[in-house]
Amino acid sequence: MAAIYSLYIINKSGGLIFYKDCGTKGRMDTNDSLRVASLWHSMHAISQQLSPVNGCTGIELLEADTFDLHCFQSLPGTKFFVVCEPGTPHMESLLRYIYELYTDYVLKNPFYEIEMPIRCELFDINLTQAVQSDRVALLGR
Amino acid sequence: MAPVGPRSGDAIFSSIDRVNAELFTLTYGAIVRQLLTDLEEVEEVNKQLDQMGYNIGIRLIDEFLAKSGVSRCVDFKETAEMIAKVGFKMFLGVTASVSSWDADGTCCSIILEDFPILAKVFTTAMS
Numbered sequence: 181m182a183a184i185y186s187l188y189i190i191n192k193s194g195g196l197i198f199y200k201d202c203g204t205k206g207r208m209d210t211n212d213s214l215r216v217a218s219l220w221h222s223m224h225a226i227s228q229q230l231s232p233v234n235g236c237t238g239i240e241l242l243e244a245d246t247f248d249l250h251c252f253q254s255l256p257g258t259k260f261f262v263v264c265e266p267g268t269p270h271m272e273s274l275l276r277y278i279y280e281l282y283t284d285y286v287l288k289n290p291f292y293e294i295e296m297p298i299r300c301e302l303f304d305i306n307l308t309q310a311v312q313s314d315r316v317a318l319l320g321r
Numbered sequence: 322m323a324p325v326g327p328r329s330g331d332a333i334f335s336s337i338d339r340v341n342a343e344l345f346t347l348t349y350g351a352i353v354r355q356l357l358t359d360l361e362e363v364e365e366v367n368k369q370l371d372q373m374g375y376n377i378g379i380r381l382i383d384e385f386l387a388k389s390g391v392s393r394c395v396d397f398k399e400t401a402e403m404i405a406k407v408g409f410k411m412f413l414g415v416t417a418s419v420s421s422w423d424a425d426g427t428c429c430s431i432i433l434e435d436f437p438i439l440a441k442v443f444t445t446a447m448s
Contacts, residue, residue: 255386255393276387283384294379 330410
């Protein structure tokens with residue numbers, strides 16, 4: 181069963197606010213994950229400049245030999261990206277579902293400060309449920 | 322897979338969890354009452370309410386975008402329509418209409434009929 185390796189959420193300024201690794205492969209410590217997130221933020225921004233087409237919204241999919249990276253940027257600028265096994269289906273739906281979870285369990289949490297690292301229990305619980313492989317298949321309906 | 326198109330305010334309103342309108346109205350009334358007690362000046366209270374509204378708004382926009390699936394608006398007219406038709410319907414269940422556009426298209430009025438909060442407002446008459 182194709183697997184999700186990790187999930188990152190980046191705020192508008194490019195700082196990592198959430199990192200979850202789901203598998204045994206590709207684990208990173210805190211500093212590395214922060215660095216990687218900032219790099220991705222910059223690459224995403226550069227890709228919009230490089231695009232020959234007007235109105236490009238940045239990289240949505242990066243395919244490599246050993247992984248795929250799917251990225252979703254909300255209109256206000258928060259980026260959600262997931263690193264998964266090559267060919268994992270329904271990742272875009274998963275990212276949109278995670279965006280909904282973010283609006284429901286993070287933004288509505290009165291103790292959560294905008295743009296700060298996410299430490300919301302309900303978000304963690306619902307996210308763990310969402311990335312279980314059988315749930316991901318349901319998203320692809 | 323095909324992207325999901327924008328959903329109507331009604332569809333979203335019926336699909337998400339709601340609270341009792343009375344609870345909402347009375348809670349809001351209690352907040353305003355407390356602010357008046359604390360700050361005393363109507364101007365100050367209005368400023369504070371404006372700030373609270375702004376803070377709520379910046380969190381609400383992500384939920385609005387996530388649930389409704391609308392894309393970027395082309396101009397301010399479209400933004401106003403979106404807020405009136407989808408936004409208010411989705412969050413408060415009330416329909417609003419946009420009117421009184423000025424010549425530049427930079428200023429308009431959003432009219433709400435039957436706003437739930439107003440059901441409990443009493444104004445005193447000065448004799």
